[in-house]
Every structure is written in structure tokens, then in C-alpha cells.
Amino acid sequence: MRKYYIDNIRSFTIILVVLYHIIYMFNSVMTFGVIGPIANVSWLDAVQYLLYPWFMLILFIISGMCSRFYLESHSDKEFLRARTVKLLVPSTIGLLAFGWVQGYVSMEISHAFDTMSGVPAPVIYFIMCLSGTGVLWTIQVMWVLSAVLLLVRKLEKGRLYKWGAKANILILILFGIAAWGAAQILNTPIIAVYRFGIYGFGFLLGYYVFSHEEITDYLKKYSVPLLIAALILGVAYTYVTFGQNYAEAPAVNSPMAIAYAWMMCLALIGCFKRWGDNSGKFSAFMARKSFGLYVFHYLALSASAYFLTKYTSLPAIMIYFLVTLAAFAGGLLLYEVISRIPLIRWCVLGIKKNSGKKKERENNV
Secondary structure, eight states: OOOOOHHHHHHHHHHHHHHHHHHTTTOOOTTTTTTSSSSSGGHHHHHHHHHTTHHHHHHHHHHHHHHHHHHHHSSSHHHHHHHIIIHHHHHHIIIIIHHHHHHHHHHHHHGGGGGGGGGOOHHHHHHHHHHHGGGHHHHHHHHHHHHHHHHHHHTTTHHHHHHHTTOOOHHHHHHHHHHHHTSSSBBOOTTTTTTTHHHHHHHHIIIIIISHHHHHHHHHHHHHHHHHHHHHHHHHHHHHHTOTTSTTTTTTHHHHHHHHHHHHHHHHHHHHHHHHOOHHHHHHHHHHHHHHHHHHHHHHHHHHHHHHHHHOOOOHHHHHHHHHHHIIIIIHHHHHHHTSTTTHHHHHHHOOOOHHHHHHTTTTT
């Protein structure tokens, strides 16, 4: 039986990722590589503080859960092959085939080309490819964690999964302390998004703990108090850190940030298990298209933001509206086009052939 609440958590989170990037493009906190403020709406920056601590962590948790469900009926070799095609290929070969387009737009926004006169064209191309990584860092990390999972499985021989079933609500909450510890390690310098510690912790707990039906039933039972606690922590965290760089230490891995992130992840799993374990036309559509929206939204968003601010004098509210429209509609349109082009769809999306709705759903992160 398909677990619709997992589809809906993923779709809900990806929609929030798109909205986050729209606000991020015009934010006043981290202005490098983005357009920056176009209106006096700094209060919108609060949305970034409310979303950033947890929305990637929850994606890694449910990715770990889905890995468990997949490995229940597939071999390690099949799992690694599937993860390689769906995650590693788009985030490596896909950069060479198509990622340079995002790289070009990002470098135009940050005026990087102004300092590259005399640089050989092949070098510029590879720089554009690397600059086009964008949102694909997530699936790069997921592939690494998938490989790590196979190693851990060989070492622990099923014992951790049995122990994971014994967790109660108190233990689940106290895992937040371990999450804080994990957030302090395996963070890459300079590029702050590669947080292997906490994302690896969430991924492995998704596999060993949250994939148990009784565990998600616990969270379902306590979903309301968990959500209330998460919202209180979120407001407090935003108030305390507003104006700081929320994506880097000390704000990103502070005790309050991790407590909020962990509590929100628990609350979302419980709330969606309680009220979102169903499917309608919109949720089914998003389950099929969410991966494509995730991959392509930032290109449509950043390109439209760049051209609208550079070549028009439209009011800020109109620019926000058009960029939002471009992010959602443009992202989905790009997915529909690329997913129909042989070879390119394999490079960029890990799709071998266009085999309909089932393949679309299987290609979600």
C-alpha cells in the first residue's frame, strides 16, 4: 500500500522550497549571488528563518524511509543502481549537459563574468557547470548517504532496525540532542549547504526508526502538541536570530535552531500521517511532478528575476508575482519538455524512457 502521507510531505516541502527561493532571490540578509531587495519588505525575510532549519532535513528523513521500503523488495545492487541513475547521474552528467544554463544565469546575477576576461572558453564552461549545481546539491548528498547506508547495513546486520522499533515519543524527542551533535560535524567549509552530519543523521533515522509503522503512529497520536511546540520554537528562533546569516554557523546549528528543526520534522510526520495520508487530483499530480519542479524551478525563477529587474521597471509587487508564476509554471514546463527529449532526460532527470505516470512517481527523490 502506497504511503500517501510521504508523497504529500515531499510535495508540501518542495512547494515551500520554491517559495523560499523566491523570497531568497530578493532577500536582504544574504545578498551575494541573488538580486537583492527590490522593495522595503524585509519582514518577508522572516519566512527564510522559519523554513530553512527544517525543510531540507525532512526531505532527508523521508528519503531514508523510502530507502527502507525500496530495500524490502530489492537487492543492495538494485538499490545502488537505481540511486545512481536517479541521483548521481543528474547531479554530475546532468551538470555538463544542462547545468551550465543555470550556471550562466547565476554568474550573470552575481556579475562573475565581469572578472573573467581572458579566461579560456573551456574553463568558463566548466565554471558555469559547477555554478549550475544549485539545488542539485541535495541529490548529491542523498547519493552519498545511500552508499553509506549500504555499508552500515552490512556492518549492523539488521540489529539497528529492530532497535529502532522500540523508540517511544520521549526517545524520539530526545533524538533532537543527537541531531544537535550531528549538526556540529561533517559540514563542508565555504559551501555551507553540504551538512553531511545532520542530514546523514536524519537519513539514517528515517531508515532505521521512522520507517516503522508504530513509530509514525506515535507521532500521529502526539501530532498536535508536537506542532504547537514546533511553532513556538520557530517563532522564538526567528525572533532571536533575525538579521543573522541563518544558513551558516552559529545560527544554523545552534541549539535553538536544531530543537526547532527536529520538533518540526516530528510534527510534520505526525500531522501528515494523521490528516494527509490520502490522495486527490492535486496531490497525485504533485507526487508525479514534484521532483521535476524541484530540479527546474530555480532556473525559471532566477532567469525571470534577472531579466525582469535588468530590463524592466515594473513595480516590485508585479515582479514578485511574475517570478512566482515563472518558478512554478516555468519549472513544470521545463520538466515536461526535458523529460521528453531522449538522452537529455536521462542526463538531467535519470529517466531512461518516458513511460508515464508510474515512472514519474518513481523518479521522485
